[in-house]
Amino acid sequence: MAKKNDSNETAPAIQGFSLSHNMSVRELSAQMRGAGLQATQVGKASEIIHQMQKDKATIILTFTTNLVSSGLRETFAQLVQKKRVQCIITAIGSVEEDVMKTLVPFEQGSFDADDWQLHEQGRNRVGNIIIPNAAYEKLEGVLQPFFEKELAKQKKIGRLLAPHEIIRDLGLEMKDEKSFVFWAAKNNIPIFCPAPTDGAFGLQLYFFKQKHPEFGIDVSGDLKPLGQLILDADKTGGIILGGGVAKHHAIGCNLLRDGFDYAVYVSTGTPYDGSLSGARVNEAVSWGKVSEKAQIVHVEADASIVFPLLACGMLE
Amino acid sequence: MAKKNDSNETAPAIQGFSLSHNMSVRELSAQMRGAGLQATQVGKASEIIHQMQKDKATIILTFTTNLVSSGLRETFAQLVQKKRVQCIITAIGSVEEDVMKTLVPFEQGSFDADDWQLHEQGRNRVGNIIIPNAAYEKLEGVLQPFFEKELAKQKKIGRLLAPHEIIRDLGLEMKDEKSFVFWAAKNNIPIFCPAPTDGAFGLQLYFFKQKHPEFGIDVSGDLKPLGQLILDADKTGGIILGGGVAKHHAIGCNLLRDGFDYAVYVSTGTPYDGSLSGARVNEAVSWGKVSEKAQIVHVEADASIVFPLLACGMLE
């Protein structure tokens, strides 16, 4: 059993970087493994993900919405297209922004922008990314007729739909090869969402329900297929980018088995406030959400820097 | 209009603390206002909350589950008992831990505990707080019969229940004056929860549904009463402790009006990863989720330190 505090008496030496102008990302990731500090954590993450793939683990990828606001959206799409992950858990904001990016481009902005001025301009800020109001207007044009169809479906099958069903139906309507929702629908990779009424999606739903109060979402409908996927897996591996309900849901559902067999966290949160978002992987071991024998690593960094390094390795 | 960068040409001076052994919390909070750095942010937060109360704003309080794991659970109960807040938005974990604390005490632990050893002992770690497995076992004993009743109710009224309805029903069964769920039910203060199938509550639901697949939760049922509360309010004030979906939901629903009129954030997250959890209040101004004219402040700190300082002022 992997004990926390075994001191490795024959610890390998810290290795200095040996960089060159034309080196590959893979070579850099490999060098990071021995370099100490967070570089070592990135190197370990790369190794553990490689092991997940080699052992054909069922890989659950979770991420927060801001990563879809960023250029990682296309990385998620690439990984889903190539079936490098078997399941996604994320916030509904990730789904709505994936759709919105098919309609209106997001803009590069600044962390220091004047938000009062942006508000007058109808430009909504996510860190140093700007989402124009136009994107939300076009989202409305997509979602209202979509909800009509889903309501018809609800009536036909005689029960409320679950989040993963609604997201899949939305993906089937899309035609953007840069969309992870599109590829997930096409490749039958489920996207689970424990909070589907949040965000602009929820706001559109609120408006739709003014006329159609009978439309609803049975959020409990995600539980069985997610549980089955966990139970059916030979091994489960978690790639957990950022925190939030997606992270908690992914580790929580692994209580149905003896916890994740591999877990890679990438986040910026602190563990010293006891928040789930900042919690390290070892905390999840106390819960049994990650196995005592699991290969684990936490990378403390913004995933927009780190995940491209890891994803390159996943595309082999 | 409150402009971001107006430099106050007659800026007040930084005031040195003048401490004494027997001083009151209120006096300290007042001194913090002029002391600079995060002390000033705490002082401002205290002022803004006082203004919310004076202006009879509808106060929405949000928090993450770890704060219920901590001794703030009883502070939330105190505020709800005294009707100092009009609405709570939180994770389902907050609800389940509030219930669990009526059954089994949580324990003081260490951030540096050996999680492998804790797992063998059946003790689950939240930062430096320990939740014994016994608490989860007793929770099962509460929730399974509770779900039976809720299923009967669902069948009777012919529709799935919404999260706030289920949480209220749970509160009506409780008899613990230290419970915020109890007081919220008693005082008709709604607790909204955008992700009710997460956590142990969700796991118990998963088990319940093995036998009763017809039981569900219509998460969209929270939208109308929450929206109405926002629309009916003369002014809305947000006290947002930590991040997560509770924070996002609270600011998002204020899009139905011109945003929060007052907003106090307390969190440890960084704004430099673009995450919602780390976002400062000004980012929400760009979205219109907080009004351009709102009184706002962000305190960067663990709420377990800061919120008691603020809550003392709310109990006047």
Place this chain on the structure above:
Amino acid sequence: MAKKNDSNETAPAIQGFSLSHNMSVRELSAQMRGAGLQATQVGKASEIIHQMQKDKATIILTFTTNLVSSGLRETFAQLVQKKRVQCIITAIGSVEEDVMKTLVPFEQGSFDADDWQLHEQGRNRVGNIIIPNAAYEKLEGVLQPFFEKELAKQKKIGRLLAPHEIIRDLGLEMKDEKSFVFWAAKNNIPIFCPAPTDGAFGLQLYFFKQKHPEFGIDVSGDLKPLGQLILDADKTGGIILGGGVAKHHAIGCNLLRDGFDYAVYVSTGTPYDGSLSGARVNEAVSWGKVSEKAQIVHVEADASIVFPLLACGMLE
């Protein structure tokens, strides 16, 4: 010996806050002890400092310059006036700002100020604190004649002066009861400074040396008296606010004995980058800079919020 991972089998329960409008800071600190998360760390810090005082430990207080920019400057002065600490280690910026505050008030500003506009206005920003250029101009008026006197003294005694000697001489010229440099000089409490040529003090020195290249500072002259203070102490206690060279110097010099007997850190840094500023107390145990048997605690928070809570207890 205090082992890291002993799990306390009879762990005390998490205690809920019981707040009231007129409660005292001391009562709040006491309640924090059992409340979990960082509140518990504050409560422990309070206890450990109380123990340092009870055991008549030689208390070394370190802080970074920004805390002198804030209203904590007057708290440091109060503690030094009442001889609650026996030694200070800090950056030279702390000394220069303590002097400047006797000449020109610092101003309350905003973390979000437009720094280009501030620059045009001659207002220098430290977080949400503004230091007007006038303060630096007046500092020049103090330091240039002061350096003349110190040069004369250097020539008279035939050796370069050490930082603690120069700072003491500066304090003896001051007449501000809110100044910690003043009280330290008056009460013979040494202020050590391992980097005396940094900051505005260093810049003024650079200008002074244009005409008087023979003037210098023998920074190694601080080593012996600091070492002696450590060796002479029965017990040593560290109150380490923020990081930087002051923190490192304080723990490093305790290698001369078996490390600090008590150590309270308050900082915002992360331990995951391996920086000294973010390092937790336990890392210092591996070095012997803090004793294996020491009472230790780390509070993750801005000291402007936390240190007033602790200082109230020190003023008994």
Place this chain on the structure above:
Amino acid sequence: MAKKNDSNETAPAIQGFSLSHNMSVRELSAQMRGAGLQATQVGKASEIIHQMQKDKATIILTFTTNLVSSGLRETFAQLVQKKRVQCIITAIGSVEEDVMKTLVPFEQGSFDADDWQLHEQGRNRVGNIIIPNAAYEKLEGVLQPFFEKELAKQKKIGRLLAPHEIIRDLGLEMKDEKSFVFWAAKNNIPIFCPAPTDGAFGLQLYFFKQKHPEFGIDVSGDLKPLGQLILDADKTGGIILGGGVAKHHAIGCNLLRDGFDYAVYVSTGTPYDGSLSGARVNEAVSWGKVSEKAQIVHVEADASIVFPLLACGMLE
């Protein structure tokens, strides 16, 4: 003049990553530029450093000791060997660890190690890096005779030596192509150190001075050559890794001109505590330490991950 809040009305779009298994680090850095969040900051940093090089700016590199503990030590050596930087400002710990690495390898460890156990084993922890006691014992064997020689030199020239002189003399004795102190001495690239009596170097000095109290270090001797380098430069560029006194010293000395013309910060600190270590580049603009017209960027991340990405570009 670069105004803070100009909103770019024709903002470029966020670009999705397009990753491949064999892509180069340079290609990845280029893609990061348009990807949003911290990835964009890395991309900008890469651009600005490229511009510094193209414009033949005098580049000042600063770093904290932990980065020398890590594999970045060899990257610094590579950059100094190839004269990609013109000046280094760092802590004395960086110098001593560079020397120690020529004597005893550092080891890979764990952030979660048991520091009490490590202490018994004589293994000192820096994050997830271990420095064996043997390294400090061998350092003593190097420094004591070295101080003898420096004392002889001091007596010969009739004045105390400055930190940069002592460090250069130390470098001239070394023969390790992986050492940045060695290459700096060989290539006449000055290493300035505002706090030379800190760390193990200071402790060895303390012991040496027991017998030779006349030996000293005139820390003010660094001021003139550093000032001259700044004044002589056509343009100055700062690459500031981590915080601490090295960072402050580098930006402070640029007050002698109109501030840095280019500034790239990489750090993990928060700006919300007003600490210099966490301060963003814009704060330095208010001081005139960075020019109003400067090209600036802050990357919030551990430099062990980010600096290799940037350094690859510098080695062209």
